[in-house]
Amino acid sequence: MSGSAAVPDLSPYDAVLLVSFGGPEAAADVVPFLRNVTRGRGIPDERLAEVGEHYSLFGGRSPINDQCRALLAALSAEFDRRGISLPLAWGNRNWDPYLTDAVAELEAAGHRRVLAVITSAYPSYSSCRQYRENLYDAAGTKITIDRLRHYANHPGFVEASVDAVIEALGRLDETADPQLIFVTHSIPTAMAEASGDGGYEEWHRTVLAEVTRRVEQRTGRSFTAELTYCSRSGPPSQPWLEPDINDRLTELAGQGVTSVVAVPIGFISDHMEVIYDLDTEAAATAEKLGLGFARAATAGVHAAFVAGLVDLMVERAAAARGEDPDRPVAAGHPGWYECPVDCCRNLREPGRPALCQERA
Numbered sequence: 001m002s003g004s005a006a007v008p009d010l011s012p013y014d015a016v017l018l019v020s021f022g023g024p025e026a027a028a029d030v031v032p033f034l035r036n037v038t039r040g041r042g043i044p045d046e047r048l049a050e051v052g053e054h055y056s057l058f059g060g061r062s063p064i065n066d067q068c069r070a071l072l073a074a075l076s077a078e079f080d081r082r083g084i085s086l087p088l089a090w091g092n093r094n095w096d097p098y099l100t101d102a103v104a105e106l107e108a109a110g111h112r113r114v115l116a117v118i119t120s121a122y123p124s125y126s127s128c129r130q131y132r133e134n135l136y137d138a139a140g141t142k143i144t145i146d147r148l149r150h151y152a153n154h155p156g157f158v159e160a161s162v163d164a165v166i167e168a169l170g171r172l173d174e175t176a177d178p179q180l181i182f183v184t185h186s187i188p189t190a191m192a193e194a195s196g197d198g199g200y201e202e203w204h205r206t207v208l209a210e211v212t213r214r215v216e217q218r219t220g221r222s223f224t225a226e227l228t229y230c231s232r233s234g235p236p237s238q239p240w241l242e243p244d245i246n247d248r249l250t251e252l253a254g255q256g257v258t259s260v261v262a263v264p265i266g267f268i269s270d271h272m273e274v275i276y277d278l279d280t281e282a283a284a285t286a287e288k289l290g291l292g293f294a295r296a297a298t299a300g301v302h303a304a305f306v307a308g309l310v311d312l313m314v315e316r317a318a319a320a321r322g323e324d325p326d327r328p329v330a331a332g333h334p335g336w337y338e339c340p341v342d343c344c345r346n347l348r349e350p351g352r353p354a355l356c357q358e359r360a
């Protein structure tokens with residue numbers, strides 16, 4: 001085809017690996033999945049029983065694996081569109097298909113330089129290093145694995161979030177004056193303080209501010225926006241990031257706020273935290289309070305997000321070849337391809353090895 005753009009160069013990589021959390025797909029998977037997730041993490045039994053109930057409400061099937069399948073299909077279509085022919089593989093940390101199996105298959109097929117796309121967009125132990133530790137465990141000695149930089153502030157993710165907020169606003173009463181309640185996963189405050197690359201909270205606040213600014217620009221309206229948290233776990237004695245979205249909705253209703261848009265910028269797809277903690281629990285809180293409530297979509301397979309991930313792959317490959325590619329951000333700074341050794345520290349097992357970091 002004359003005039004078509006050159007095929008983007010993803011060398012030195014010979015495969016792309018989608019790396020995700022994993023989730024149960026049947027009632028019988030729920031307990032073994034929860035055991036995988038919480039092994040050695042000191043989660044109280046009552047909390048585990050409660051989370052098991054969340055899965056039961058949905059027949060024991062988390063949507064997360066299907067969302068990974070949909071993202072893989074969308075990435076594959078975007079590869080076809082750009083003429084990229086690298087294989088796309090998929091492995092999870094906590095459920096089948098497991099990362100260890102996915103990497104073993106790539107190795108058996110002769111792949112040696114793999115680019116990981118982690119389904120988590122921010123720094124922190126849980127959202128960055130823990131994935132990199134599991135990549136280390138899976139990789140063995142033959143395969144080298146790199147990953148994309150943290151991408152929550154990439155234009156693709158931000159644009160998808162802006163569209164989602166605008167769509168959600170359209171579902172609320174036109175006369176309402178909604179507040180934007182951004183939501184992410186709570187983590188222990190000690191984990192938040194140890195998170196690198198500018199920090200877990202700071203990254204969320206940067207994305208929140210930019211999404212709000214763009215929504216205001218596109219709608220010509222102005223909005224009050226704030227950050228809240230969901231999915232707290234761990235023992236009550238351990239401080240986690242607050243406020244919880246439900247507590248905050250209660251306070252806001254008391255102050256006369258009449259409607260909110262909940263914007264789950266902490267997650268890239270509508271997995272259990274979103275469909276239970278927000279669509280079920282927070283929606284029920286809002287209903288009880290008489291608050292109008294619309295939950296904005298996650299990035300999912302939004303075209304700008306999918307194209308943005310492929311742009312990030314092309315950028316990462318250029319950097320791996322020693323070039324100095326543009327590193328676009330919608331706001332904030334571009335983040336790291338390789339984390340410093342002590343970034344997003346593992347506070348339980350400080351010496352545990354991880355990939356995608358600078359050499360000590």
Ligand SMILES: CC1=C(CCC(=O)O)c2cc3nc(cc4[nH]c(cc5[nH]c(cc1n2)c(C)c5CCC(=O)O)c(CCC(=O)O)c4C)C(CCC(=O)O)=C3C
Nearest residue numbers: 021023037041051062064120126127185187233271272273
């Ligand atoms: C920051 C963060 C993300 C976002 C980044 C990312 O996406 O990775 C995330 C995602 C997810 N978390 C998930 C599930 C769970 N997380 C748990 C427990 C925990 N999460 C934590 C943090 C995070 N988690 C933390 C600090 C704990 C405490 C225990 C520990 O220190 O490890 C537990 C145990 C029970 C409970 O305590 O809730 C479950 C079942 C699923 C799958 C959902 C599905 O099945 O659809 C997903 C995508």
Ligand SMILES: [Fe+2]
Nearest residue numbers: 126185231273
């Ligand atoms: Fe979690």
